[in-house]
Amino acid sequence: MADVAERAGVSTSTVSRTLRGLTTVSPEVRARVEQAARELNFAVSRQASSLVTGRTGVVAVLVPTLNSWFMGSALSSLGPLLRAAGLELTVYVTPDLSERASFFEHLPARRNADALLVFSFDLTEEETARLDDLGMPVIYVSQHVEGRPSVYVDDVAGSLHGTRHLLNLGHRRIAFVKTEPTSGFSFSSHERLLGYRKALTEAGLPADDGLVVAAQFGDKRSVAEAVGALLSLREPPTAVFAEQDELAIALITTLRRAQVEVPGRVSVLGFDDHRMAEWFDLSTVAQSPSDIGRAAGELALELMNDSDADRERHVVLPTHLIPRSTTAPVPGGQEPREDVNPPADS
Amino acid sequence: MADVAERAGVSTSTVSRTLRGLTTVSPEVRARVEQAARELNFAVSRQASSLVTGRTGVVAVLVPTLNSWFMGSALSSLGPLLRAAGLELTVYVTPDLSERASFFEHLPARRNADALLVFSFDLTEEETARLDDLGMPVIYVSQHVEGRPSVYVDDVAGSLHGTRHLLNLGHRRIAFVKTEPTSGFSFSSHERLLGYRKALTEAGLPADDGLVVAAQFGDKRSVAEAVGALLSLREPPTAVFAEQDELAIALITTLRRAQVEVPGRVSVLGFDDHRMAEWFDLSTVAQSPSDIGRAAGELALELMNDSDADRERHVVLPTHLIPRSTTAPVPGGQEPREDVNPPADS
DNA sequence: TTGAAAGCGCTAACAG
DNA sequence: CTGTTAGCGCTTTCAA
Secondary structure (H helix, E strand, O other): OOHHHHHHHHOOOHHHHHOOOOOOOHHHHHHHHHHHHHOOOOOOOOHHHHHOOOOOOEEEEEEOOOHHHHHHHHHHHHHHHHHHHEEEEEEEEEEOOOHHHHHHHHOOOOOOOEEEEEOOOOOOHHHHHHHHHHOEEEEEEEOOOOOOOOEOHHHHHHHHHHHHHHOOOOOOOOOEEOOOOOOOOOOOOHHHHHHHHHHHHHHOOOHHHHHHEOOOOOHHHHHHHHHHHOOOOOOOOOEEEOOOOHHHHHHHHHHHHHOOOOOOOOOOEEEEHHHHHHHHHOEEEEEOOHHHHHHHHHHHHHHHHHOOOOOEEEEEOOEHHHHHHHOOOOOOOOOHHHHHHHOOOO | OHHHHHHHHHHHHHHHHHOOOOOOHHHHHHHHHHHHHHOOOOOOOHHHHHHHHOOOOEEEEEEOOOHHHHHHHHHHHHHHHHHHHOEEEEEEEOHHHOOOHHHHHHHHHHHOOOEEEEEEEOHHHHHHHHHHOOOOOOOEEEEOOOOOOOEOOOOHHHHHHHHHHHOOOOOOOOOEEEOOOOOOOOOHHHHHHHHHHHHHOOOOOOOHHHHEEOOOOOOOOHHHHHHHHHHOOOOOEEEEEOOOOOHHHHHHHHHOOOOOOOOOOOEEEEEOOOOHHHHOOOOOEEHHHHHHHHHHHHHHHHHOOOOOOOOOOOEEEOOOOEEHHHHOHHHHHHHHHHOOOOOOOO
16 A cells, blocks of 8 residues: 555555545545556555454355355345445355354354354354354344344245145145254244144144154155155145255155156145246245345345444245146045135235 | 453463464463463454464455355355365355456455455456466366366366267267356356267267257246257257256256157256256266365465465366266167267277 | 564544 | 554564
8 A cells, every 4th residue: 555655646544545435535636546556456455454443344154055046046146235335255154063063162253254144044042142242243044033133034924825825725634844954954944834834723724743754855765755654644645845945846756756646646835936946837935035135135234334223123024925837726626615714814 | 362361371472372373382371371262252353363474364256156056066165175274265246247347347355365266257368367466376166277277177078978978879960058158157168069069070970050059047938949949950859968957957848848758759968967957867967066166175275375386287077977867769769870989988 | 482572554533 | 635643453573
């Protein structure tokens, strides 16, 4: 910066002011400084400036993985939003429990970010407490934590509506397939199961634990076992609600391979509206990760810049049922019954 | 840090040495300092330390998007690798040309990273030159640039082998469907087309431009048009090689919807071995993005830490043909001909 | 093995 | 509107 100052014939203070866009610089001086900076290919060292301002100019995100449709979409919208605000995005990828433990032990973000976005984690009390005294805004994304800023879709309502759709098609035996609980790395899982149960209760149907099974969509065997469990029930389901689209696709493939027609014999409903859902013509409950990313970024900016901002704000995004061709009326021509519809819409 | 020093009854120099793991600290002092640091919940400010050391402790990546199977997998393996080396990962997401221009204009990474990994870009000479005097190692990933460190799979060989597979099944009319050229955001595209052409030439087949069409897999209409173009040829293809798995899936869906059996009438081969490929039972040419991410990270570490390292090293990763159920012998029972096989294996 | 002192490159407060 | 001055929190000589 000293070089730039010398070349422009001014002090470093002036260079600093110019480069930060302060208005208290005369146009001619500004022009000279900018040219000098350009000629010398100068860029301000964030390290040095943050040392004195106390702001790092970076927003950190903690994610279980980057290898998912959800995270990819969310961060792809978050990134540009932050850059537009002059901020950098640093990512902590925590694929397993030991990485996670290490993150919480060292909290490397501590002094190296102005805000932290925590994605899709199911945190322990202790972990949350740890983050509380991190000294920066912490936003919980795709999950909600009491009394802390959060951004998420209403998973309960989403699966409530999804299940109602199946009920309205006349289905009475509706299974729910959840992902294998990879301890602490998913939050929505419970909520979606909750919405499913709520809809059944609403319809006066008894809870049947045999209809709730778990599977990992990366693992053909586990999917086959889940399907097997359902098909071997005394009274097998006529519809399956999958916790995620990818799981739904795995289920459909497995069912069809076993000569069980979808939706002829079993309807399958997903959750996400994953990019692949359209090609599979999968009926699903849509959420928009890019909206989530954007909302989370905006909330982060607000909390960073405005100390009066509501530090307990919850931003809840909607879901939308997208009926496509993997859900159909219950086989046997049974007409949807009136009493299926809930007394009032939530 | 001063607080820690006081609490441990030593100087800040000693604290600094301890926390960096230097061996020139007596065990008892080290213990005291570590405890004090823990009690005060202290973390070193990267900003301050990098100001004096000149190293930022961050590795930057420039990516066109995060919203893809490839990027997600690559970064999911890169992230933990860097963290293990005590480095942070900052991501510049550049989804469009204006963001890209802005990145190259300001080069925000300039003084704020120790290395830059550039993913999947098709750079202009000028952009490459710009990166050359960034003052840090720049590694080109999933692309190769003459005289610069690069990590990529051998796309040419991959599609050469893929095409040979189709030839060996007796196919003679083999189409290639590429992605719409989103100017400058893909590199492998050309290479894969090249490998395809090479295989045809090898087999003594003429190049037929009518067999090469473009489509965007996000856009049903464009996929339908591409399929239409192929089906309306005087002599339609009996096999289609798609530049990417997602495109292959879109093609298969579109073909089947049009009552064109796959692989009964048309074989379809993909490229990537995307997570979904297995569920679709898609024949494909596999690459491993997580291996790429890992190799890129290792190369970056090497270039950052060892000034004698080869600054022009190219790491080329292999591809593997995975035959599944979307490729079959050419319809009509025509036997594979001997002269299809190339004189020598590459 | 430890401490004292001198900056790293920048911004902020205060004069002018 | 611009320059001077004093640090921000660390690491690194250099001495002890």
